[in-house]
Amino acid sequence: MNKxxxxxxxxxxxxxxxxxxxxxSRIVNTRxxxxxxVNTKAVQEVGDRLNLSAxxxxxxxxxxxxxTDVDFIISGVSNxxxxxxxxxxxxxxxxxxxxxxxTRTMEEAxxxxxxxxKNPIPCMIGFSYRYRPCFQYVKKLxxxxxxxxxxxxxxxxxxxxxxxxxxxxxTWRFNKEMAGSGILADIGSHMVDAAxxxxxxxxxxxxxxxxxxxxxxxxxxxxxxxxxxxxxxGFQCVLEGGVMGxxxxxxxxxxxxxxxxxxxxxxxxxxxxxxxxxxxVHLTVREGEKLELTEKVIHLDEKTMKPMLQDFxxxxxxxxxxxxxxxxxGYRNQRVLQAIIDSAKDGVTRTI
Numbered sequence: 001m002n003k004x005x006x007x008x009x010x011x012x013x014x015x016x017x018x019x020x021x022x023x024x025s026r027i028v029n030t031r032x033x034x035x036x037x038v039n040t041k042a043v044q045e046v047g048d049r050l051n052l053s054a055x056x057x058x059x060x061x062x063x064x065x066x067x068t069d070v071d072f073i074i075s076g077v078s079n080x081x082x083x084x085x086x087x088x089x090x091x092x093x094x095x096x097x098x099x100x101x102x103t104r105t106m107e108e109a110x111x112x113x114x115x116x117x118k119n120p121i122p123c124m125i126g127f128s129y130r131y132r133p134c135f136q137y138v139k140k141l142x143x144x145x146x147x148x149x150x151x152x153x154x155x156x157x158x159x160x161x162x163x164x165x166x167x168x169x170x171t172w173r174f175n176k177e178m179a180g181s182g183i184l185a186d187i188g189s190h191m192v193d194a195a196x197x198x199x200x201x202x203x204x205x206x207x208x209x210x211x212x213x214x215x216x217x218x219x220x221x222x223x224x225x226x227x228x229x230x231x232x233x234g235f236q237c238v239l240e241g242g243v244m245g246x247x248x249x250x251x252x253x254x255x256x257x258x259x260x261x262x263x264x265x266x267x268x269x270x271x272x273x274x275x276x277x278x279x280x281v282h283l284t285v286r287e288g289e290k291l292e293l294t295e296k297v298i299h300l301d302e303k304t305m306k307p308m309l310q311d312f313x314x315x316x317x318x319x320x321x322x323x324x325x326x327x328x329x330g331y332r333n334q335r336v337l338q339a340i341i342d343s344a345k346d347g348v349t350r351t352i
Contacts, residue, residue, distance in 0.1 A: 002317050007033035009070035011061050011085060013042040016076035016099060023309050024074075030313060033071075036064040061085050065094050072096060072122070072316065074309075079185060080178045083108040086123070086327075090115045095122035097312050101189045101337060102330030104180030109334040116327055124312045125330035127193040129260065130323050131308040133300040134273040134281050135197070138264065139323075141283070142198055147266030153199055153239070154246045155191045158259040162213070162231060162251035170216040174227040182229030184209070184337055187260070188249045192336045193325065194262050195247075200240035201332065206349040207235035207340035212252050235340045278302065 008030055010017050017037075024030050032050055036058035037043050047057040058064040061081070065073055065088050072095035075085045083103045089096040090112070102125060103109045116123070129135055141147055162168050172178035179185055195202070212231040215224040234248035253259065260275040269285035281298040306314070311321050339350035 003071065004029060006030045006313060006316070007069055007071045009034040009036065009064045009067065009073045010076075011036045011064060011073060012076035013037040013039065013046050014076065017046075017074075020074050020076060020097075020309065023307060026307065027310055027313055030309075033069060034058060034064050034067055036061055062088055065089055065092050065096075070094070072312075075099060076126075078172050078178055079104050079180050080172070083112065086112055087115060089123070090119055090121055093119060093121055095316055097124045097126065097309070098330075099126040100193075100330065100333070101180065101185045102327075102334040104185075106334060106338045109331050109338075112327070113331050122312075122316055123327040123330075124308075124315065125325045125327065125333075126308075127190060127197075127325040127329065127333075128308050129190055129194060129275060130197055130325060131305065131311070132273075132275055132278040133302045133305045134275075134278050135194070136305055136323065137281050137298065137300055138262075138271055138273055139198060141271060141281075142264065142266075146269065146283075146285075147264060147271060148268030150199060150241070150243050150264055150266045152244045152246070152265040153195055153262065154265075155194055155262045156247065156259070157187045157191055157249040157261075158253035158256040159187070159251040160254050160256050163254055164213060165254075168216065170218040170225045170227070174216055174225075174229060176228045179229055181209075181233075181337065181341060182211070182227075182231060183249050183251060184230055184233040184340060187251075188233050188247070188340075189333055189337060190260065191247045191249060191262075192333050193329065195237070195239060195245055196329070196332065196336075198262070198264060199243045199245075202237050202239055202245075202336045202339070202352045204238040204349055204351055205235055205336060205339045205343055206237070207233065207344040209233045209341070209344040212250070230344075233340065233344070235343070 034056040035046055043057045075098045209230040210232040214227050218225045232250040237245040263272045272282040279300045279302055284295045311324050339352050343350045
């Protein structure tokens with residue numbers, strides 16, 4: 001269905017909400033038509049900035065989803081509410097973009113999948129790195145066979161913000177009830193999606209998890225609160241085709257900013273990418289009769305790449321996209337996360 005203007009409802013007006021509204025402003029046939037947050041001050045400030053009428057400023061997510069003037073929803077809320085918002089969107093038949101991870105638990109994920117199969121809706125899960133130029137270029141390299149048969153994928157995702165010297169305060173991300181898991185759900189889920197994007201489905205996984213800092217200070221009470229989620233997650237896996245995988249992630253890596261790096265090892269070559277250099281691909285191959293080593297850095301033009309939210313709008317307009325992470329991708333990602341958690345708990349490799 002093509003529309004002159006897509007009216008968008010935004011749920012969650014924190015940093016991720018601003019991020020999505022900024023990107024929406026670059027899509028000519030969209031406009032923010034309604035907003036929602038439990039923080040009434042944020043609703044007032046953003047509503048005033050966007051010049052929205054009072055009836056389009058919501059505090060109840062069900063009301064904005066049910067608003068017939070809203071064509072689709074963008075949801076950027078804490079993990080605890082992903083299930084509720086996605087469930088109501090499915091019930092109402094409302095297209096939705098929802099941030100990752102899909103849910104907190106497999107029980108939530110299973111119920112959403114069952115509901116979706118009975119009443120499918122256009123849904124995109126926010127695995128945004130698929131839309132980095134380097135990711136899209138490497139996807140083509142793999143599909144074209146440039147690297148030969150893929151044997152191994154390795155990835156790490158490191159930041160420094162949770163290291164002790166920064167005295168990071170207790171937030172919902174350190175609470176299992178709110179987040180489901182810690183670093184695994186937060187940024188580790190991106191590594192799982194990268195592996196599925198480049199290689200395919202997971203078949204086995206063995207995980208280890210640790211909590212480096214087991215108490216943090218709640219600024220509201222000035223009391224120490226127990227951290228009951230992971231600060232570190234590492235896992236090895238087997239993906240379809242017998243591809244081996246090695247992954248680790250934490251936010252205790254001094255000197256890193258947003259260091260998400262992926263390396264693919266194939267029979268004909270190796271490719272390395274980093275989201276901190278999203279327009280670069282480092283390719284190493286051996287060529288010719290003497291198998292001479294060739295190393296090159298490929299520089300990409302990000303202007304030729306379709307932005308994530310543009311892809312979702314095109315999807316709503318019936319344009320197929322091989323990049324778009326659907327509700328099925330969210331569900332399968334959650335299955336892997338749960339297998340990692342279960343394996344780390346009892347030390348047993350899980351078959352998926």
